[in-house]
Amino acid sequence: MRPFTYLIPKTLDEAISLHVSHGEHARYVAGGTDVLVKIKEGKLAPDYLISLKHIIGQDRPFLNHETGELYIGAFCTHRSIEQSTLVQHQYPIIHDAVKNIGSVQIRNVATIGGNLVNAVPSADGAIPLIALDAKANIYGTKGQRSIDLRRFFLGPGQCDLDGGEILTEIVIPPLAQRSGSAYIKHGRREAMELPMLGVGVLLSLEEDMTTCAKVRICLGVAAPTPFRAMAAEKYLKGKTIDEINLTEAGMIAGQESKVRDSIRGVAWYRREMVGVLVKRMGLKALERSKEKRED
Amino acid sequence: MAREISFVFNGNPMKMMIEDHWTLLHLIREELEYTGTKEGCGSGECGACTVIVDGIAVNSCLYLASEIEAKRLTTIEGLAAADGTLHPIQKSFVENGGIQCGFCSPGMILSAKALLDKNPGASEEDVKEAIAGNICRCTGYVQIIDSIKAVSGSGEDEPHVVAFKKDEGDRGE
Numbered sequence: 001m002r003p004f005t006y007l008i009p010k011t012l013d014e015a016i017s018l019h020v021s022h023g024e025h026a027r028y029v030a031g032g033t034d035v036l037v038k039i040k041e042g043k044l045a046p047d048y049l050i051s052l053k054h055i056i057g058q059d060r061p062f063l064n065h066e067t068g069e070l071y072i073g074a075f076c077t078h079r080s081i082e083q084s085t086l087v088q089h090q091y092p093i094i095h096d097a098v099k100n101i102g103s104v105q106i107r108n109v110a111t112i113g114g115n116l117v118n119a120v121p122s123a124d125g126a127i128p129l130i131a132l133d134a135k136a137n138i139y140g141t142k143g144q145r146s147i148d149l150r151r152f153f154l155g156p157g158q159c160d161l162d163g164g165e166i167l168t169e170i171v172i173p174p175l176a177q178r179s180g181s182a183y184i185k186h187g188r189r190e191a192m193e194l195p196m197l198g199v200g201v202l203l204s205l206e207e208d209m210t211t212c213a214k215v216r217i218c219l220g221v222a223a224p225t226p227f228r229a230m231a232a233e234k235y236l237k238g239k240t241i242d243e244i245n246l247t248e249a250g251m252i253a254g255q256e257s258k259v260r261d262s263i264r265g266v267a268w269y270r271r272e273m274v275g276v277l278v279k280r281m282g283l284k285a286l287e288r289s290k291e292k293r294e295d
Numbered sequence: 296m297a298r299e300i301s302f303v304f305n306g307n308p309m310k311m312m313i314e315d316h317w318t319l320l321h322l323i324r325e326e327l328e329y330t331g332t333k334e335g336c337g338s339g340e341c342g343a344c345t346v347i348v349d350g351i352a353v354n355s356c357l358y359l360a361s362e363i364e365a366k367r368l369t370t371i372e373g374l375a376a377a378d379g380t381l382h383p384i385q386k387s388f389v390e391n392g393g394i395q396c397g398f399c400s401p402g403m404i405l406s407a408k409a410l411l412d413k414n415p416g417a418s419e420e421d422v423k424e425a426i427a428g429n430i431c432r433c434t435g436y437v438q439i440i441d442s443i444k445a446v447s448g449s450g451e452d453e454p455h456v457v458a459f460k461k462d463e464g465d466r467g468e
Contacts, residue, residue: 005296006315006361036318036357037338049315053362079351103428104406105345105354 001040007050012139012166015050019164020141022048028166029053030075031110033102034118052113052166061087068174074113074167078125079104081112091172092288093128093181093200100185101125113167116152119159119225122194126153126226128183131200131218132172140165153225176214179204180289182281185220186273187264196265197221197273201281203241205289210240217249217278222257222270229253232278241286243279250278300364305373313360320344320355322363323370331371331401335430342429345402346370352409354428371401374408383446384408393442395433403429407443417447 007026009015019026027046029035030053038044058073060080070091072081078098081087088095101107101115101124115125116136126149134149141164149170152160161167181202185195198220204213215236217229232253239245259270301310304327313322323332323346335343337356344355347369348362374382384407387393394400403426410417410425417425422443431439 001316001318001321003314003316006298006359008361032359033339033354033357036359040337102339103342104409104425105342105352105428106339108351108353109358 001036002042002045004039004046005048007048008054009050009052010054010056012055012168015052015055015166016139016141016164018048018050022050024163026050030114031077033106033110034114052111057168060084063090070172072112072170072172074116074169075111076113078102078107078110078112078115082107090175091128091132091181093131093183093202093285096183097124097128097185097198097200112170116149116170117159117161117167119153119155119157120194121156121224121226122198122221123226124183124185124195124198124220127198127200127218127220128181129170129172130226130228131181131183131202131216132175133216135171135173136167137169137171138165139168144168146171150226150228156224176204178207178209178213178289180285180287180291182284182288184277184281186277194264195221197259197270197277199274199277199281201278201285203282203285203289205241205286209290210242212236212239212241215249217253219253219257219274221264222259222274224258227257229256229274229278231256236282241282243283246279246282247275249282250275253278298361300361302363302365303367305369315359315361317360318356319346319348319353319358319360319363319368322360323355323368329370329372333398333401335398335402339428340430341399342402342406342426343399345405345429347405347409350409350412352406352425369405369408371404374404382408384411384443387445388439388442391442391445392438393435395431395435399429399431399433403431403439407446411443411447415447417443419444422447 007018009018026048029049029051052075061084062071063086078101082098112125115123130150135146136149136152137146183200186197187193187195200218202216206213215233217232219227232249235252236249254271254274257274259267261267296315297312299312323329333343335341339354339357345352346355349366384404406426406429422440
């Protein structure tokens with residue numbers, strides 16, 4: 001591999017000042033499972049790699065009991081999120097997504113923040129977080145700012161980070177009552193593959209447990225960036241959550257998606273599958289909303 | 296840049312100078328000259344380079360050697376006892392035909408060890424998850440899974456060899 005100097009700051013401020021000193025010759029790295037591959041392939045040639053792995057902060061998901069917000073540090077590994085009982089019980093949509101990213105070896109080191117800043121259209125990590133209305137906390141020379149994660153993605157491989165800024169944390173607002181959520185990665189095999197399509201659905205129900213109070217339908221690989229099927233969401237809101245309405249919502253989502261032909265699948269098939277999987281995940285979310293939550 | 300690191304290699308405390316850009320795989324194979332750990336793809340797809348760092352399985356081709364500082368590293372050479380007695384997982388691979396060409400075996404065995412150390416009664420599903428990132432191009436997966444299950448105890452009474460049933464039709468034999 002091309003030689004570089006590996007810098008190991010202990011604080012965010014130290015990391016940022018190192019980035020300021022070395023400018024375009026520097027590159028942040030966390031788990032390294034993407035950055036090191038890109039260096040080996042010659043797609044990146046940094047003289048300095050600034051590690052974010054040793055910055056002190058929470059390394060697993062954390063629930064603020066006063067506000068009901070879930071905090072996920074950007075440097076959490078996928079494995080720590082997958083194995084969090086809090087995530088398994090209360091945010092199954094996140095568990096559905098992280099458990100199928102890469103392999104155990106990859107998930108043991110790759111971080112959720114790394115998955116997000118890569119901003120690939122297929123980022124499995126992003127879809128459930130957007131469905132949960134997550135915000136991204138970003139830290140830079142000008143201090144901290146917070147934006148909707150949905151607006152973080154600007155295009156394939158592009159996210160809203162200025163040079164030197166660091167994505168530090170994902171914050172998920174309190175879950176609505178009577179809610180359920182589910183995500184599916186659709187591909188030819190489960191492990192070690194990017195999805196052909198990713199579909200996440202979050203539902204919250206009225207007291208009658210059948211009427212849709214709020215819905216999020218979020219799609220991966222259906223557009224250049226993670227995509228919210230807002231027309232389908234609008235259709236479903238206020239309606240009974242059943243197979244017929246979910247089928248219609250799925251069709252609307254398929255039509256509004258911007259799927260295209262690629263090596264992993266063709267557009268017409270992806271569009272059909274958006275319909276099928278929105279319905280399936282809607283039914284699964286409905287089922288989960290009825291399960292007693294273990295708080 | 297060079298730096299000095301300390302770590303525990305297969306139970307032995309080590310202190311050595313390394314270069315920042317060395318991967319753990321490079322450190323193990325080229326510097327320590329322990330060649331049981333294999334390089335397959337070099338990009339985290341195949342799992343042939345799997346080693347155990349502080350109890351978890353990682354791809355050593357995508358893990359910087361600098362990151363091993365103050366950690367415990369286990370490679371395939373660290374499994375057998377000093378007198379050459381094989382580790383139960385290694386023994387099971389031998390007995391259950393879990394090895395064909397052998398290139399994937401060190402990685403498979405270390406993925407299995409990381410699993411069984413945490414979850415000694417791992418189910419078939421757990422085993423499949425643990426080795427999902429280990430590719431065997433001889434495609435001996437059934438025997439590999441059996442080898443691991445035999446150690447976890449979940450393989451009892453579940454022989455994988457399905458006897459040919461006469462009522463399945465005439466195969467022209």
